[in-house]
Amino acid sequence: MAEHVILFAGPMGSGKTTAIETLSDIEVVATEAANTERDIVDKPTTTVALDYGEIVLGDEEKVRLYGIPGQRRFDFMWSILRERAEGMILLVNNDAPDAIATMIEYLDEFGELYERGGVVIGITRTDISRTPAVADYSRALAKARPGLVVPVLGIDPRSAEHMRMALMALIINIEMRETWSTREAETV
Amino acid sequence: MSTALHKDDRVIDLGRAHLVAMKELCSSLVYAALLTDDGFEVVRLTKSEIDGGRYASMASSMQALSEAVARELRIGSGEYTIIASQSGHVVQLRVPGHPLVLSALFDNDETLGKALASSRQTAEKIAAVLTAVP
Amino acid sequence: MSTITETLEDLISVDGAMCAALVDSASGMLLGKAGTGLDLEVAAAGNTEVVRAKLKTIKALGLDDEIEDILISLSSQYHIIRPLAANPEVFLYLVLDRAKANLALARIKTKSGDAQLVL
Numbered sequence: 001m002a003e004h005v006i007l008f009a010g011p012m013g014s015g016k017t018t019a020i021e022t023l024s025d026i027e028v029v030a031t032e033a034a035n036t037e038r039d040i041v042d043k044p045t046t047t048v049a050l051d052y053g054e055i056v057l058g059d060e061e062k063v064r065l066y067g068i069p070g071q072r073r074f075d076f077m078w079s080i081l082r083e084r085a086e087g088m089i090l091l092v093n094n095d096a097p098d099a100i101a102t103m104i105e106y107l108d109e110f111g112e113l114y115e116r117g118g119v120v121i122g123i124t125r126t127d128i129s130r131t132p133a134v135a136d137y138s139r140a141l142a143k144a145r146p147g148l149v150v151p152v153l154g155i156d157p158r159s160a161e162h163m164r165m166a167l168m169a170l171i172i173n174i175e176m177r178e179t180w181s182t183r184e185a186e187t188v
Numbered sequence: 189m190s191t192a193l194h195k196d197d198r199v200i201d202l203g204r205a206h207l208v209a210m211k212e213l214c215s216s217l218v219y220a221a222l223l224t225d226d227g228f229e230v231v232r233l234t235k236s237e238i239d240g241g242r243y244a245s246m247a248s249s250m251q252a253l254s255e256a257v258a259r260e261l262r263i264g265s266g267e268y269t270i271i272a273s274q275s276g277h278v279v280q281l282r283v284p285g286h287p288l289v290l291s292a293l294f295d296n297d298e299t300l301g302k303a304l305a306s307s308r309q310t311a312e313k314i315a316a317v318l319t320a321v322p
Numbered sequence: 323m324s325t326i327t328e329t330l331e332d333l334i335s336v337d338g339a340m341c342a343a344l345v346d347s348a349s350g351m352l353l354g355k356a357g358t359g360l361d362l363e364v365a366a367a368g369n370t371e372v373v374r375a376k377l378k379t380i381k382a383l384g385l386d387d388e389i390e391d392i393l394i395s396l397s398s399q400y401h402i403i404r405p406l407a408a409n410p411e412v413f414l415y416l417v418l419d420r421a422k423a424n425l426a427l428a429r430i431k432t433k434s435g436d437a438q439l440v441l
Contacts, residue, residue, distance in 0.1 A: 029256055029260065030256070031249070031252035031253060031255075031256050032252075033224075033225035033226040033227075033248060033252055033287070034224075034225050034226060034287040035226055036192040036193065036194065036224050036226055036228055036287075037192075037226070046226055048225070048226055048227055048245075048248045048249050048252045049248075049249035049250075049252045049253045049256070050253075069249075071227075073227060073241065073242070073245040074227065074245050074249060076242075076245070076246060076249075077249055298350070298367075298371060299347070299348070299349050299350025299351070299367060299370050299371075300349050300350060300351065301345075301346075301349050301350025301351040301352075301363070301366055301367035301370060302350050302367035302368070302370070302371065304351070304363070304367070305350075305361075305363045305364045305366075305367040305368075306364075306367075308363070309361075309364060
């Protein structure tokens with residue numbers, strides 16, 4: 001069975017833990033702690049180390065899912081988890097202050113995952129905030145980082161259908177890159 | 189809305205008092221911090237070279253991972269988390285009944301048993317005071 | 323030949339005994355305990371420091387000698403510390419209520435406990 005390791009990144013409150021819970025076949029290993037920053041993001045708990053889940057796609061792909069804590073003060077965990085992953089699903093919540101700038105910030109932070117396998121961006125909480133539009137993100141991305149090919153989708157991390165679609169898009173991307181680089185190596 | 193623990197002067201003061209008492213009873217104590225579950229430092233004692241804010245985040249991650257492992261293995265709630273290294277031990281444990289963690293670094297001048305016992309006693313004392321006057 | 327549990331249970335059967343422990347002085351941690359009355363985890367760690375301090379002093383005095391036992395009299399308790407003859411890194415620790423205890427008997431009991439204990 002082919003095995004993949006995918007990282008879920010993005011700011012606090014973007015739905016990373018939820019997304020992994022939606023996808024995971026196993027009970028998610030979570031590290032939630034009482035949130036003392038309710039004024040910044042009003043949720044009772046927050047991830048302080050990592051989330052871990054697993055999913056088997058079809059009967060051929062086993063995917064390990066790792067979620068980072070969103071806050072920058074846990075960036076030592078970002079370094080640890082970034083190393084393990086082949087690709088990334090970057091979730092940004094539409095109601096975040098400066099959501100587009102945040103997207104670019106995380107994309108830069110985890111740029112090596114783009115190089116290594118690929119990135120898919122999911123914009124969450126579009127029901128809470130109607131703007132920016134998903135197209136605005138794509139446009140801003142094309143302008144700020146021309147040359148990057150990154151799908152941007154509006155998704156609900158509670159929806160199994162959305163999450164599977166995003167994950168499959170990423171896996172296909174990763175596998176295509178592997179095929180190309182094998183081919184390149186063969187022709188040399 | 190109640191004040192977050194790491195901004196509550198009463199908690200900071202009593203935390204500091206207990207850390208000072210811990211140092212008096214345990215000469216091998218090099219550094220100690222009281223932190224919130226989500227990684228904010230409430231108060232710390234000595235060793236100024238350590239970035240307290242960063243340390244508090246790391247300690248909270250470690251605490252969460254230890255508790256996740258104990259849950260996964262179904263061995264009951266965690267007691268201590270210990271990092272035993274060449275020139276010192278980090279001992280960490282929850283302040284029972286509160287979203288707070290006590291994390292302390294000891295050098296090798298005294299035994300691990302001393303480090304564990306004094307950490308446990310301090311955590312229990314802090315818990316008792318916090319529970320008594322909410 | 324006795325086990326740790328048997329030895330400690332036997333020790334606390336003496337008149338006035340409250341609790342007892344076997345302690346590894348390398349780590350300051352308990353190898354076994356029996357009875358109640360004080361926090362034995364704290365006592366094990368603290369008394370390890372007492373033994374270490376005494377050993378240091380003996381060495382500093384240039385004495386080529388060993389500790390047989392250490393007896394500490396508190397106003398309401400006696401504490402007996404006895405490093406094992408066969409394994410001085412490990413010690414027996416016995417706590418007695420001073421009003422009810424016969425110290426001489428307790429010391430004899432501790433000495434025979436040491437002799438019989440097989441780790």
